[in-house]
Amino acid sequence: MRVDFGSQTTGRRSLIADTALNAAANIMLAGLGMASGALAARLLGPRGRGELAAIQAAPSFIGGLAMLGTHDAVAYYSARSPAEAGRYLGSAMAIALVSSLFFMAGGYVLMPLILNAQAPEIVGAGRWYLLIAPVYAMVGLPRYPFQGRRDFVPWNVMRIAPNILWIAVLMLAWAWSHAIPSLVAIANLGAMALLTIPFALLTAARIPGPFWPDPHKMPSMLRYGLPCMATMAPQSLNLWLDQMLMAALLPARQLGLYVVAVAWSGAVSPLLGAVAAVTMPAVAASSEKQQRARRLAASVRATAGLAFVLAIAGAAVTPLAIVVLFGERFRASIPAALVLVPAACVLGLNLVLQEGLRGMGQPYAALQAELTGLGMTTLALVALLRPMGIIGASIASLLGYSTVTLVLLINARHYAGTSASNLLLPRRAELRSGLLTLVSLLRPSRGTLFDSPSDLSGS
Numbered sequence: 001m002r003v004d005f006g007s008q009t010t011g012r013r014s015l016i017a018d019t020a021l022n023a024a025a026n027i028m029l030a031g032l033g034m035a036s037g038a039l040a041a042r043l044l045g046p047r048g049r050g051e052l053a054a055i056q057a058a059p060s061f062i063g064g065l066a067m068l069g070t071h072d073a074v075a076y077y078s079a080r081s082p083a084e085a086g087r088y089l090g091s092a093m094a095i096a097l098v099s100s101l102f103f104m105a106g107g108y109v110l111m112p113l114i115l116n117a118q119a120p121e122i123v124g125a126g127r128w129y130l131l132i133a134p135v136y137a138m139v140g141l142p143r144y145p146f147q148g149r150r151d152f153v154p155w156n157v158m159r160i161a162p163n164i165l166w167i168a169v170l171m172l173a174w175a176w177s178h179a180i181p182s183l184v185a186i187a188n189l190g191a192m193a194l195l196t197i198p199f200a201l202l203t204a205a206r207i208p209g210p211f212w213p214d215p216h217k218m219p220s221m222l223r224y225g226l227p228c229m230a231t232m233a234p235q236s237l238n239l240w241l242d243q244m245l246m247a248a249l250l251p252a253r254q255l256g257l258y259v260v261a262v263a264w265s266g267a268v269s270p271l272l273g274a275v276a277a278v279t280m281p282a283v284a285a286s287s288e289k290q291q292r293a294r295r296l297a298a299s300v301r302a303t304a305g306l307a308f309v310l311a312i313a314g315a316a317v318t319p320l321a322i323v324v325l326f327g328e329r330f331r332a333s334i335p336a337a338l339v340l341v342p343a344a345c346v347l348g349l350n351l352v353l354q355e356g357l358r359g360m361g362q363p364y365a366a367l368q369a370e371l372t373g374l375g376m377t378t379l380a381l382v383a384l385l386r387p388m389g390i391i392g393a394s395i396a397s398l399l400g401y402s403t404v405t406l407v408l409l410i411n412a413r414h415y416a417g418t419s420a421s422n423l424l425l426p427r428r429a430e431l432r433s434g435l436l437t438l439v440s441l442l443r444p445s446r447g448t449l450f451d452s453p454s455d456l457s458g459s
Contacts, residue, residue: 021152021156025159025160026273029159029160031267032164033267034267036163036166036170037260037263037325039171040052040184041263042326043184045256046256046330049255049259050251050253050259051252052181052185053247053255053256053259054126054243055122055125055126055181058111058115058240058247061244062104062106062107062133063100063130063132063133065233065236066096066102066103066133066136067136068095069225069227069229070096070141070222070225071141071225072224072225072228072229072358073221074088074089074148076280076284077221078144078148079280079281080285082208084208085207085208086207087213088221089142089203090210090212091217091221092221092225093141093213094218096136096137097137100136103130104131108130111123111130114126115247116247116248117249117251117252121182125181125182128189129186131189132189132192135193139162139196139199142199142202143158143199145203147280148284157202158202162192162195165192168191169184169188169191224363227364228358234367234371241377242258242377242393242396243255245385246385246390250385250389256330258390260330260337261322261334261337261394264325264326272306272310272345275299275303276303276354276355279296279299281359282295283295283299284359295356296356297423299352300349300424301423303352304423304424304425307346307348310348311341311342314345315341318338318341319338333390335391336394339398340398343398346398349405350369353366353412354370354408356416357412360415365412366408366411369405373400373401373403373404373407376399376403377399377400380392380396380399409424
């Protein structure tokens with residue numbers, strides 16, 4: 001027996017190679033995230049870091065909603081019809097830019113309520129940061145045709161570039177001693193906007209045009225994207241609700257401590273995101289339902305085993321890592337981080353399950369799971385946030401993510417026609433063949449993953 005990812009397009013070996021490539025990029029992203037998190041924490045301190053999070057959290061959530069799920073639709077339809085990826089991208093950007101105007105207006109009105117516990121200058125900076133919505137449309141959307149077409153080198157370049165710019169902004173603030181959260185946030189927004197031109201050039205070189213919006217494609221994109229957006233709303237709330245409630249109810253210092261715990265927990269699972277990235281296009285590209293089900297089950301099994309190992313290893317090094325990376329002032333973040341590390345691994349498993357269900361054309365199944373999880377997260381935050389502070393918020397996240405996992409597994413069993421054990425328990429032969437394949441891929445003599453400069457030049 002062996003791992004059966006199927007043979008369509010480039011086959012099983014290519015899917016493992018894609019996962020390895022994305023894993024390498026995710027490890028780099030994790031490293032950049034740790035570097036930026038440490039820089040921001042040491043630059044701003046607990047209170048300033050909390051103010052920066054307050055400025056960015058709600059606008060980032062609103063900006064994500066303003067995309068109306070078009071990023072998922074672009075990836076899906078680019079996988080199904082690679083030659084028309086440019087048309088789908090242009091249509092998505094038109095939808096998202098118009099939608100951004102309405103979401104920014106609503107966010108502007110609501111920002112004083114959302115940031116009720118923060119100073120007026122933080123509220124004002126949060127209103128300016130709502131411009132993240134059109135920036136998402138111009139800078140974020142162009143990478144999704146690459147995901148759908150499984151062209152993962154430029155896709156990863158476009159994921160990594162904003163993180164590098166964010167570190168550059170923090171280093172400049174450190175050098176110029178401008179440790180003001182509002183200025184740092186707005187500088188980051190401007191730096192992201194600068195990526196519009198190079199991303200447009202890269203997209204034009206690699207994705208077949210034309211890129212003009214096609215009104216005939218927009219209804220089908222919205223029919224697919226809106227359920228994904230509706231899924232993303234509770235999913236994003238599961239990710240952001242704790243921080244947004246802290247910004248409204250607790251002092252900035254408490255939020256700053258919690259953000260550091262979240263930053264560390266997110267860095268222990270870069271490999272899980274690599275599996276999620278290839279799952280949707282791999283499943284969607286399969287021509288037969290049975291083949292889609294096999295690919296979904298193989299991806300989930302691989303993720304479940306990896307998540308278990310990462311949860312244990314991450315928790316073991318958390319106490320030392322928090323102090324070394326973020327400084328002694330953030331020692332109080334350690335208990336929350338110990339809860340959030342396994343929560344982040346559960347979240348990684350959820351992402352793979354959701355991407356697999358979307359690849360099977362079932363975005364509503366992921367929506368159902370996220371709504372149920374949001375209900376659990378909300379109830380837990382109401383019960384635990386005030387009496388337990390950041391520990392209560394961490395427990396609420398773990399409970400919410402675990403609830404999502406349970407519902408996703410039930411839905412995956414139904415649509416894939418398989419058992420929970422087939423989804424979660426890796427086979428011995430799969431572990432052996434996966435390890436052997438990974439070793440062969442990483443041998444310098446084979447050179448199949450990381451030595452292709454032509455992947456970016458288009459030659």
